[in-house]
Every structure is written in C-alpha cells, then in structure tokens.
Amino acid sequence: MNRSSNSSFRSFLITIGPGLLVAATGVGAGDLATAAFTGNKLGVTILWVVLLGASLKFVLNEGLARWQLATGQTLLEGAVIRLGPVISFIFLPYLLLWSFFVGSALMSACGVAMHAIVPIFDQASQGKIFFGIIHSLIGVMLVLVGGFVLFEKIMNACIIFMFFCVLLTAVIICENWGDVVTGLLIPRIPQIGSGGLGWTIALMGGVGGTLTVLCYGYWMREKERTEVSELGTCRIDLGFAYVATAIFGISMVIIGSTIQVEGTGAGLIVDLADKLEGSLGSVGRWTFLIGAWGAIFSSLLGVWQSVPYIFADFWDLIQARDRDSTYATEVDTKSLPYRGYLFAIAIVPMVGLFFSFKQVQKVYAIFGAMFMPFLAVVLLILNGRSVWVGPHRNRVITVIALVVILAVFVFFGYLQLRQKLGI
Helix, strand or coil: CHHHHHHHHHHHHHHHHHHHHHHHHHCCHHHHHHHHHHHHHHHHHHHHHHHHHHHHHHHHHHHHHHHHHHHCCCHHHHHHHHHCCHHHHHHHHHHHHHHHHHHHHHHHHHHHHHHHHCCCCCCHHHHHHHHHHHHHHHHHHHHHHHHHHHHHHHHHHHHHHHHHHHHHHHHHHCCCHHHHHHHHHCCCCCCHHHHHHHHHHHHHHCCCCCHHHHHHHHHHHHCCCCCHHHHHHHHHHHHHHHHHHHHHHHHHHHHHHHCCCCCCHHHHHHHHHHHHHHHHHHHHHHHHHHHHHHHHHHHHHHHHHHHHHHHHHHHHHHHCCCCCCCCCCCCCCCCHHHHHHHHHHHHHHHHHHCCCCHHHHHHHHHHHCCHHHHHHHHHHHHCCCHHHHHHHCCCHHHHHHHHHHHHHHHHHHHHHHHHHHCC
C-alpha cells in the first residue's frame, strides 16, 4: 500500500513538475509585495482579481504548449520564423533589458531578505550587496553542477516550503473568512476613482510571470513532452501551477489586508514580517520571512536556469540563415550561448546593486509594459491558422480570452508608463 501510494505521488510530481517550476519562477518579491500592498489598500474585496489574473496567464501558457506540441517549435521559434525579422528587432532589446533589471531586482531582493534573516552587517545596504552577490553565484553553481535534475528538485522543495509558510501565515492571521469568500466570488473594485483601478490592474498583472512564461516550452522539452497527445497532461500541469500561484496571491492579499505596510519589493516583505511578530510572535515572523525568502530565491534560480534557454534558442535562430518553416532544435545547456548568457545574467546585473539607473528604467518600462499584449497577439496569429496547428487552432472562447488579455494588459501597460514617465 505504501509503495503504491509513493509511486502514485511520484507520478503526480512528474506530471506537475514543469508547472511547479512555472509557479516557483513566476512568484518573486515584486509579486508578493504588490499583492500585500494591494490588500493593504483595497482589502480582501479584490481577491477575485487574483483568480482572474491566474486564469489569463493559464490561457497564455496553454496556447504556448498547444503551439509547441502541434508544431514541434517553441513559441519563440514560431514567432521568428512565421512572423518575420521584425520580431527579432523587437525581442532582443526587450530580452537584454529585462535580464538586466530583473536580474538586479532578484539579487537585491534575495540580499534584503537574507540580511533580515542573518543581520551580520551594520547597514542593510551592505547586507543587500553581499548576500545578493552570494545568492547569484550560488544560483550559477546549482545550474552548472546539477543540471536540470538538481534544479527541479531544489525548486520543488522551495515551492512546497514557501507554499506551506505563506499559506499557514494567511490562515492564522485571517480575520474574516466570510469576507474572503465574498471577495473571491463577487467582482468589485473599491476606491475606483482614487487609485483603486490602478492597483486592481497591477494586482492582475502581478499574478505569475512575464517573460518567464516562455520558459515553460523549454521545460516541456526537458521532460520530453513532444506529442500532441500530451496536451492534456500539460493542461493539468499548468492548471496546478496557476492554482498554486493564485493561492500565493490570495494569501498575500489576506496578510496585507490585516497589517499596515509601507515600502516596495523585498523591503516591504521584510517590513511585513516584522509587523507580523506583533500578532504571531517570533515564530510567525520567522515562518513568513523564511517562506518569502524561499519564494524570492526560487524565482532567482528559475530565471538563472531558464532565461539562458531563451537567448540560446534566439541565437540559434538568427544564426540559421537558411532556416525554413520546419526549423526546430534542442537547446544545448553546455553550449557557449547558454552558459555565456547564464554568466552574463548572473554577473552584469550586479552593477544594479550599487547604482540606480532611473533613466534606463524608463526605457525598460516601455518595452516591459507591452510584453503580455505582444504575447497575446502572437498567440492569436500563430494558433489562429489551421495550416500551422491543424485541428488545434484557437477556439472561440480562447480568442475571446486572448482579446481580453490584450485589452487588459495594454491598459495596464499604459498605467505603468504614466507612472514611470510621469505623464
């Protein structure tokens, strides 16, 4: 009986493995902070937005998986080959900017969180720099030494641990479960005329990842999912991923709604942990803080392992001048493009630990705000033609969902740009 149960559990973990990676990579300090701050501003009335945001990200990732299984090409390969060189001109600047700023933010967040756990420096800024660099180097070592197998095991352990810590904190601190149920089921936007709409859209956009959505296709290849018959498995896998992501978001909104918080990013998470000590004691503070650290470090590790896939795939695409519509290749994790980009994303953004690049961040905001609608447009085009995907083209309900994503995230991007550029 025990052997059978263990075998079934291992089989389940294999099925949802890539989905766990999606959830662990997509939940970072910024997402946790946005959810907590939105909960603080708008309360649990806004919980339905977390469910909607997770559902929209599921639609995007399901479309990516459907394209890859139907054609054998990653979505990036399909976009570059089918839609022309303009995709390359748009994508490469975005990838480079995203890598720098997200890499720097993840190092900073890991440094801040670890300094709160191990405060061995007199100044928090020193702890941020030291621990941020250490986390980055550890991430490189884990990716190089252990490969995908070790990476998957560490990520699974991180997400299970942080899931337990954050969810347990929310369950203990929740003041009114009736309001939580109402917030999940009844769509309302409080303070809509005084910033409520902006925070609502921000919360929706903060559920899950952005560029890391593309990484699912490479993890599918690592798990040798290549047949269209495995689409059902991918849907189960992704469903679990975004249910877990939604639970994280809901838990953070609940926690944020109970305590006055200030700041941004990892600083807000640390401030939240300190204030939880008043109601939950030191055990509660440490449980939440370590769980939040696990979420941030797993996000860093996921980005370090997966984003080099994207660059290496893109590099192969632009080098293959004689490529045709049947182009598809495996990414070699020992190749110079993969390892070179791994070292680049782990080292170059360290500069951001010492300086502020406000003007460059504005340029990044312009590119970053448009990625999700860009992805929606690509899926509408690529999965909209039977000649490319056969019977697996978009259904009417999928088209509607993608159009909603396009509209929502264009508006979200507009709000972001107004805030960043001071329009």
